[in-house]
Amino acid sequence: MNEELSRADESKQRILLAAAAIFARKGLDGARVDELAAAARINKRMIYHYFESKENLYVEVLRYNCQKIYHLSKGAFIAGADPRENVTRALRQYFYFLAQDEEFVRLVSWEALNRGSYSSRVLPQLLDIFQADLGQILEDGIKRGCFRSDLDIHQTLLSIHALCLAYFTRREMVQPLWSSDTMSEEMLEKRLQHILDLVFHGISKG
Amino acid sequence: MNEELSRADESKQRILLAAAAIFARKGLDGARVDELAAAARINKRMIYHYFESKENLYVEVLRYNCQKIYHLSKGAFIAGADPRENVTRALRQYFYFLAQDEEFVRLVSWEALNRGSYSSRVLPQLLDIFQADLGQILEDGIKRGCFRSDLDIHQTLLSIHALCLAYFTRREMVQPLWSSDTMSEEMLEKRLQHILDLVFHGISKG
Amino acid sequence: MNEELSRADESKQRILLAAAAIFARKGLDGARVDELAAAARINKRMIYHYFESKENLYVEVLRYNCQKIYHLSKGAFIAGADPRENVTRALRQYFYFLAQDEEFVRLVSWEALNRGSYSSRVLPQLLDIFQADLGQILEDGIKRGCFRSDLDIHQTLLSIHALCLAYFTRREMVQPLWSSDTMSEEMLEKRLQHILDLVFHGISKG
Amino acid sequence: MNEELSRADESKQRILLAAAAIFARKGLDGARVDELAAAARINKRMIYHYFESKENLYVEVLRYNCQKIYHLSKGAFIAGADPRENVTRALRQYFYFLAQDEEFVRLVSWEALNRGSYSSRVLPQLLDIFQADLGQILEDGIKRGCFRSDLDIHQTLLSIHALCLAYFTRREMVQPLWSSDTMSEEMLEKRLQHILDLVFHGISKG
DNA sequence: GATGAATGAGATTTCATTCAT
DNA sequence: GATGAATGAAATCTCATTCAT
Numbered sequence: 065m066n067e068e069l070s071r072a073d074e075s076k077q078r079i080l081l082a083a084a085a086i087f088a089r090k091g092l093d094g095a096r097v098d099e100l101a102a103a104a105r106i107n108k109r110m111i112y113h114y115f116e117s118k119e120n121l122y123v124e125v126l127r128y129n130c131q132k133i134y135h136l137s138k139g140a141f142i143a144g145a146d147p148r149e150n151v152t153r154a155l156r157q158y159f160y161f162l163a164q165d166e167e168f169v170r171l172v173s174w175e176a177l178n179r180g181s182y183s184s185r186v187l188p189q190l191l192d193i194f195q196a197d198l199g200q201i202l203e204d205g206i207k208r209g210c211f212r213s214d215l216d217i218h219q220t221l222l223s224i225h226a227l228c229l230a231y232f233t234r235r236e237m238v239q240p241l242w243s244s245d246t247m248s249e250e251m252l253e254k255r256l257q258h259i260l261d262l263v264f265h266g267i268s269k270g
Numbered sequence: 271m272n273e274e275l276s277r278a279d280e281s282k283q284r285i286l287l288a289a290a291a292i293f294a295r296k297g298l299d300g301a302r303v304d305e306l307a308a309a310a311r312i313n314k315r316m317i318y319h320y321f322e323s324k325e326n327l328y329v330e331v332l333r334y335n336c337q338k339i340y341h342l343s344k345g346a347f348i349a350g351a352d353p354r355e356n357v358t359r360a361l362r363q364y365f366y367f368l369a370q371d372e373e374f375v376r377l378v379s380w381e382a383l384n385r386g387s388y389s390s391r392v393l394p395q396l397l398d399i400f401q402a403d404l405g406q407i408l409e410d411g412i413k414r415g416c417f418r419s420d421l422d423i424h425q426t427l428l429s430i431h432a433l434c435l436a437y438f439t440r441r442e443m444v445q446p447l448w449s450s451d452t453m454s455e456e457m458l459e460k461r462l463q464h465i466l467d468l469v470f471h472g473i474s475k476g
Numbered sequence: 477m478n479e480e481l482s483r484a485d486e487s488k489q490r491i492l493l494a495a496a497a498i499f500a501r502k503g504l505d506g507a508r509v510d511e512l513a514a515a516a517r518i519n520k521r522m523i524y525h526y527f528e529s530k531e532n533l534y535v536e537v538l539r540y541n542c543q544k545i546y547h548l549s550k551g552a553f554i555a556g557a558d559p560r561e562n563v564t565r566a567l568r569q570y571f572y573f574l575a576q577d578e579e580f581v582r583l584v585s586w587e588a589l590n591r592g593s594y595s596s597r598v599l600p601q602l603l604d605i606f607q608a609d610l611g612q613i614l615e616d617g618i619k620r621g622c623f624r625s626d627l628d629i630h631q632t633l634l635s636i637h638a639l640c641l642a643y644f645t646r647r648e649m650v651q652p653l654w655s656s657d658t659m660s661e662e663m664l665e666k667r668l669q670h671i672l673d674l675v676f677h678g679i680s681k682g
Numbered sequence: 683m684n685e686e687l688s689r690a691d692e693s694k695q696r697i698l699l700a701a702a703a704i705f706a707r708k709g710l711d712g713a714r715v716d717e718l719a720a721a722a723r724i725n726k727r728m729i730y731h732y733f734e735s736k737e738n739l740y741v742e743v744l745r746y747n748c749q750k751i752y753h754l755s756k757g758a759f760i761a762g763a764d765p766r767e768n769v770t771r772a773l774r775q776y777f778y779f780l781a782q783d784e785e786f787v788r789l790v791s792w793e794a795l796n797r798g799s800y801s802s803r804v805l806p807q808l809l810d811i812f813q814a815d816l817g818q819i820l821e822d823g824i825k826r827g828c829f830r831s832d833l834d835i836h837q838t839l840l841s842i843h844a845l846c847l848a849y850f851t852r853r854e855m856v857q858p859l860w861s862s863d864t865m866s867e868e869m870l871e872k873r874l875q876h877i878l879d880l881v882f883h884g885i886s887k888g
Numbered sequence: 889g890a891t892g893a894a895t896g897a898g899a900t901t902t903c904a905t906t907c908a909t
Numbered sequence: 910g911a912t913g914a915a916t917g918a919a920a921t922c923t924c925a926t927t928c929a930t
Contacts, residue, residue, distance in 0.1 A: 093299030107895050176440055191443050211473050218447045219464040230432030241424045258425040266472035267417050313912050505711030519891050588852050623885050630859040631876040642844030649809055653836045670837040678884035679829050725916050
């Protein structure tokens, strides 16, 4: 009815956003509730009022973050188009989505280590959604003789995922390799081109 | 003096191994000192005696684990050999090294998230060492006209690293994709072949 | 002004009744203000509006409950009647009053333990009132040679009180002794008869 | 082997005793862990080390207190003796046991209100043990024609229990009835005699 | 008169670390 | 070198109470 959030919803939202930032930075165990409350400019008590426990808040943060993917790859697959163009488009979308949302990247990574206990039903969607679009594109490309017929689609999805993600999750490993800022427009585009090159041609000549 | 470990060294070693297992499972913040002591079957006090603090023990665990890489890729590069064979050999070595040491994989991953503060001087070595061998191989391959001349070696190293590691770090995402046990001999070999295929030829036909 | 309770009085009454039930169940320390408000289907703030504090509400609940006794033993003493009949009548009234009002029984019991700080001026009334009627009856019985002349009236009042109350306060101790429901009409009557028997004749034969 | 308690056991014991005193005074909900620790002159942390939680400590206190009864009525029943003498002896023992251990009386009373949730398997023993001895005495008395043959033993046990206990649990109700200190040697003996009188003869004359 | 959000003080519980032996 | 008990600081969580509307 009204566009505005109620005061309560606004507080809840503020907690969620502040928590997302801190959980992303420090992980579940590393984050302190006092710190979360201070960052949300709210009384600690309210965190428990709205989210029951720190763990539960963490799960909500995960859930909230995973929803971001839904807005992601809509319509990467264009039926008549060149499969290579489709792959390029999807991959670029995904790569820049990760590039621009460090929070998401880190939360997903923490969760991968936390045995996925909290998100077991949340994270698989990442690949699922990924699969829905890119999987279709790959199949289409194989059918149309564009891609190798012996391609294992699952493996390929995982590989593309890894190629994109690694650049962001391993920054402290990555940074020393290059002298310039790895997050600059130029460097990002360079990485993306490398991935596309690798994916399409491998390292072999010709 | 004597070949055997003194009782002291043996205790220290036991702490280190127990801590490695637990830090790998739960991370620095998730691990409890009580737990570490219990797992090492030793008095808590001894941990402080030998390692000063929990954080310091963690760093030692990292250091100890990173030493494992030194024993890794010795002699992957064989001067006269086909560059493809050299790549294959190095990649296989690395892939199976990760496959067989989950502890290492997880410790490295935690550390990547933990702002890398502890390992800033430790982790880059991973790529450094990697680079020493595989980098040489790639350069050799380019020079000999075997690999594309426009290959960015840094990017390629990172990519290969990512392709190998992702299979192990994202198990809970990976497992649902396949029905069989992803760590079985057969599945491991399948993944390795996929990586080699991708690296050498990309996904394009012909 | 009008016979109906104003909306305000009605709210106040609802709080009082809900609080009585909860304080009876959990005691002063065990009851939560949130819980009281929820049970009264009213905003927490109103509790403070009407009663100033949780403790004060508790006192009001006690006061309100103690008023129940006033309606109790009116006219148990009938001047000309057989003292035994008078005792029987008064005791029966008291026993069934307790039987039917668990709330009262429990509130009085909590209060007895709570240093009686709140009710120091409230609870003695229980025995006072008790005393007014039953005391008179006993005295009358002694005077008329019906009861033992060495009877200590205070002691006897306390004893009768105890004999009645124990059956209800110690239910979890009492229940295991009997197989049937201790609050059934039949069992209640049996207990009452036992008390009357004991009071009149003791356990000795003849 | 050695009579002395280890330091740990001594600390544990100190916590237990301090907690007993405080729980008796204020109940489970009213007692504060800080207070318990201070009274035991020990760090709060140790309470959790030894007892896991406040509730658990409370249960241990109950358990510990209930063991006191075991040392109680041993040999109240003397086979050949006059049943009245046996009753008198047992009742005196019980009465003075309660008189001298206010802690026990209060803990049992709190527990009776706490719906017996913690002690459901602990408290019934009170009457059980009571029953073992006094029950036997009563039966013996009936058989030997000393007591009324229509005596309900369960009811009688409960009644005797109530008559003894009430004097101590309802002190703030009892005190106003008498001018002198209700716990004085003289007053205690007076109460005991009243109970014995009532139990043996009731209030009727002759 | 009534509401829902908010709060500060404090309760329980946990943890890395140190003492006494 | 080793132990078990102990601790202070801080973490998570709870509660009676009060604003702002």
